[in-house]
Amino acid sequence: xxxxxxxxxxFSIIEEKPIEKTRIELIDLxxxxxxxxxxxxxxxFDNLSELSTSNPTLEYHSSLSVLFSxxxxxxxxxxxxxxxxxxxxxxxxxxxSDVSLANHSKMLGAKVVSNEQFLKFLSRKTRKKEEHKIPFxxxxxxxxxxxxxxxxxxxIALGEIE
Numbered sequence: 001x002x003x004x005x006x007x008x009x010x011f012s013i014i015e016e017k018p019i020e021k022t023r024i025e026l027i028d029l030x031x032x033x034x035x036x037x038x039x040x041x042x043x044x045f046d047n048l049s050e051l052s053t054s055n056p057t058l059e060y061h062s063s064l065s066v067l068f069s070x071x072x073x074x075x076x077x078x079x080x081x082x083x084x085x086x087x088x089x090x091x092x093x094x095x096x097s098d099v100s101l102a103n104h105s106k107m108l109g110a111k112v113v114s115n116e117q118f119l120k121f122l123s124r125k126t127r128k129k130e131e132h133k134i135p136f137x138x139x140x141x142x143x144x145x146x147x148x149x150x151x152x153x154x155x156i157a158l159g160e161i162e
Contacts, residue, residue, distance in 0.1 A: 001040050001041070001042070001091060001092055001093070002039055002041035002042070002092075002094075002095055002118075003041075003042055003044060003079050003082060003083075003092060003093070003094050003095065003110075004030070004041060004042065004043040004044065004094075004095040004118070005044065005075055005076065005079060005094070005095060005096035005097075005098060005101060006026070006044055006045035006046075006066075006075060007023075007045055007075065008075075008096050008097055008098050008101075009026065009043070009095065009096075009097075009115045009118075010022060010023060010026050012097055012115040012116070013026075013115070023045065026043075027043065027064065027066055030043060030064050031062045031063065031064040032062075033122045033126055034062075034063050034064045034122070035062050035064070036122075036125070036126040037121075037122055037125035037126055038063075038125075039063070039125075040063070041063070041064055042064070042065040042066070042067050043064060043065070043066055043067070044068075044069060044075045044078055044079055044082075045067070045068050045075055046068075046069055046074050046075045047069050047070065047071060076096075076098060076100070076101045079094060079096075079105070080101070080104055080108070083105060083108045083109075083110055084108065089108050089109035089110045090109050090110070092105075092110040092111070093111040093112070093113060094110050094112050095112075095113055095114075095115060095118040096112065096114070096115070097114045097115045102114075
């Protein structure tokens with residue numbers, strides 16, 4: 001399971017945009033990449049809302065869970081709380097370039113990858129998936145292949161080809 005330090009990742013790739021819009025774009029991007037890479041991941045953000053509660057807020061976006069920390073608790077500390085609650089932290093990977101969070105996560109037994117390493121990893125995983133895809137050539141090509149298949153199938157059924 002990957003636990004992603006949301007704003008840490010966001011601020012490592014941010015362009016000049018409002019944070020809310022950029023956060024939504026990051027969630028959409030991560031959701032697709034995580035799904036393509038067939039990973040299990042949760043991105044954790046500080047809950048900056050004035051309406052935040054003492055409970056964390058959880059959203060689901062296809063294969064990515066989005067978690068907002070409880071009021072008064074930054075995402076870094078909430079990630080550490082999550083790690084403390086795991087039976088086997090060796091199965092957890094924390095994605096952050098925050099040195100303090102990385103060191104604490106390692107002390108708890110979790111693996112740590114930097115934002116840059118994680119994005120490169122996702123890029124390689126999704127690129128490999130794309131290499132294995134057969135490009136769709138359009139309806140004509142699909143129809144041509146169907147006709148060839150049917151002709152060969154009929155030839156086999158009639159005993160013309162063994």
